[in-house]
Amino acid sequence: MTGDLAETVLSAGAQPGVPIRIVKYITYQTSRSVPPRDLAARCHRTLDRALEDPDSSLVEHQREHLDRFWDRADVVVADRREPVRVQQAVRWNVFQLCQASWRVEGASIPSKGLTGGAYDGHYFWDTEAYVLPFLAYTEPRIARNLLRFRHSMLAKARERAALLDLRGALFPWRTINGDEASALYQAGTAQYHINADIAYAIRRYVDVRGDTGFLADVGAEILVETARMWEDLGFYGDDEHFHLHGVTGPDEYTTVVNDNAFTNLMARLNLHYAATAVRLLEAESPDLFAALCFELSLDPTEIEAWDRAADAMFIPYDPEKGITPQDDSFLDRERWDLENTPPEKFPLLLHYHPLAIYRKQVLKQADVVMAMFLLGNEFTPDQKARNFSYYDPLTTGDSSLSASIQSIVASEIGDYRAASRYFDFALLMDLANVAGNVSDGVHIASAAGAWMALVFGFGGVRDFDGCLTIDPRLPRRFERLSFSLRFRGRQIRVTLAHDEESYAIGMGEPIDVQIRGEIHRLAAGAPLRLPVPTEA
């Protein structure tokens, strides 16, 4: 909060060939209680201090922090056609993530970071599903802050669940202080999957950092309350499967449906992981477990009920087409004629009545494809290819969250052209104004998506069941790609080329990593170099 912005005129005596150097000082203050006027005064004082003492530690601190940030977060990519511009674009995106997450304390990361007023500073699932993976692998301390912040809103999530006549907690789809701020439930509250996105993010953070203490701290409580919501929302049908009806998945072009595949798959994970986490706590810290049970009135039969619901979870499958239907009636719908939709009619949501969109097979983002990324170990390679080729032609990409995930899964199934094209969309979302609304602010989730497309897509990094696996899929357009992963206290540096790959850790105990299907032990000071196998 910097108060009113006065227009500033700079004058300088310029001489040919002599650059003029402008140093710009920016400061930032935030508070929920201090009035804006006082925050502005604080900003002025900080700036005065910096100006009065140009050798102050401020510059030094900033430099240190940025060095550390880039050491962990930089992705170096050598694009054959546009090496400079692509590298610049990658760093621009990563820098947006730096700015958006630098000072996350007692708050979350809004969809636009601090770059614009769109969405009123609210945050959605993007934070957990897109930004948190980047943070878990680069700045896990901040990932932890974010999840602790979610926990701070648990009381309101419990109220919200009660309002919907549900047990446990239901996190708001859109919020700034824990209250649901969605105007319409169908593309808002009906996205119950927010609960599972948070559970998934907890699992990922705990696994990647190895921080099981987080479960005892606040993680288990979130997992218990989110699992309770699922167990109450669902029911056992005549087919003895556990069903979730009246929900909206991440794809907002189909709303309030039955058995959305993404939601059911993610809810299954939420239920199982809640049971796993609570049992882990019981085994490792019986006292903390007893305290948790007491505080949450939790008993063993309830834990068993989560596992039972998860085991019985109905996952739609169409044997004829060999694909995962987005929901129980998606494949029965009429297909939207995307080929004959004029370009000026996109995004569809701004040009068609919701009822015109909802009744057709057309996607804002492909949530089955997203499920194949997040839960890739629950699909066969064949299913992945079939699902991708069914949903990709139905996907408008009207959501800025779409391109990066399409790129990652296209990489995985070997469709390098699609992977590369979608990567460019994510990379240039704001720099080339792909979505046409960059004036509203930066798409922080898409910036994180660009990082994910590089690391999870072309880099092939996964962490199912807490196991780090790397299956590189370097496209021909890149000569080289290198990035770092913070994993269980080690800094793993990965450099991929078409002839050779190298994997190294900076410090710490050796660690096992599965690369291209084989376990390799990485030890400090002994980089692993592997020749790249020739493609079949």
Next chain:
Amino acid sequence: MTGDLAETVLSAGAQPGVPIRIVKYITYQTSRSVPPRDLAARCHRTLDRALEDPDSSLVEHQREHLDRFWDRADVVVADRREPVRVQQAVRWNVFQLCQASWRVEGASIPSKGLTGGAYDGHYFWDTEAYVLPFLAYTEPRIARNLLRFRHSMLAKARERAALLDLRGALFPWRTINGDEASALYQAGTAQYHINADIAYAIRRYVDVRGDTGFLADVGAEILVETARMWEDLGFYGDDEHFHLHGVTGPDEYTTVVNDNAFTNLMARLNLHYAATAVRLLEAESPDLFAALCFELSLDPTEIEAWDRAADAMFIPYDPEKGITPQDDSFLDRERWDLENTPPEKFPLLLHYHPLAIYRKQVLKQADVVMAMFLLGNEFTPDQKARNFSYYDPLTTGDSSLSASIQSIVASEIGDYRAASRYFDFALLMDLANVAGNVSDGVHIASAAGAWMALVFGFGGVRDFDGCLTIDPRLPRRFERLSFSLRFRGRQIRVTLAHDEESYAIGMGEPIDVQIRGEIHRLAAGAPLRLPVPTEA
């Protein structure tokens, strides 16, 4: 519009045993263009005229009109337990219909008539589906006015269809001037069935009055444009059936579903009847037909397409349960536990989040039951009994439109207890404040529903395919029930008792009526008396 209401104090010298007679003059002015102040002045002038000349023709006119009204509309019922109160209640309801419809000119009948401000004077499908049948059988001229008024809003209905990316016309769910005034589409615009309700009302009016000229006048145009909407909204699935997705039926406790049975059945009627009406016009008035085709760019292939879509219409059916599912996934839902829902939690819509309601099997009104009433010739008696016994226990009756239809169908399937109980709900909706909101105004549709429960339910009157049929089902609680039906220019008087029934026409040519399955010719001056067959 009477302007401000001043408090009036009446003083009179009262004497024991001598009644005080108070004569109250009420006048009514309406206009879309004259300001309220001037309308109030007009009211004052009318009242002054009446007061200055107590022998004026005003009283006489009113008396004449009311005599005529009661001659056509009165229903005489002899209830064994509460003869006076039931008769009074019946007349109270019929009188509400009289007041609400007396001066319908260039307007429709709002849900509350002129008795209250709830719903802002808007009208819904109630007018066509509940009030119009009463008018068609008692004051067909007013029924015609109502339908002509709908036609006057056709241009806006065309705009509305275009806005939803549909051909033809889509009438607004809630309106006062033709613009859609629903706040939320799921229980509003998604009720596409409004189009078919209007088509059904046209068919009923034309058949009951024998006014085929109405089709040439404005009826055919409405039918063409509504049929076009259905043909465009639906699509042929892989099963070669014609499907309607993303619609809401009359039951607003389940919204935006696929293949709602009520909607599909009524759309089928709309499509078929549009084709029939246009072909009738072609045969009877080739010139008018040619003009219609020219004006609406209508060609024969389009008419064939309506019949084809109607013939292929998908009507959900569950062979295992032998019932008509409300929609394609209704039976898969979890059942709402109505038995354990506390009484203060009704109506559900005021106490539960829509998402909590929509995902369960629970009904505001049973639209499959309504379909069995409107399209009774498309269901077997067995299907009717099975459907009723499936849906009735799921029906909250939270809609004031529910009770009368449940009563009619309960009568038909021989469940006299349910028929009688539901009739009382409809009859006393406002007098006993059954819905708890009588202070918002009279439920005009429920008043019409009480008339329908008497005439269509206990009286057993139907007019499928323009054929008048009467299958009386007089319950034990009534000693006698008599009512009149205006049908093709004749006044048919029906008196039902448990030993004998009589059917008579006042004037006009003889007419054939099907009574208890047999055709009888009714002739003026020769009442038909039939003994009541003993029940098997």
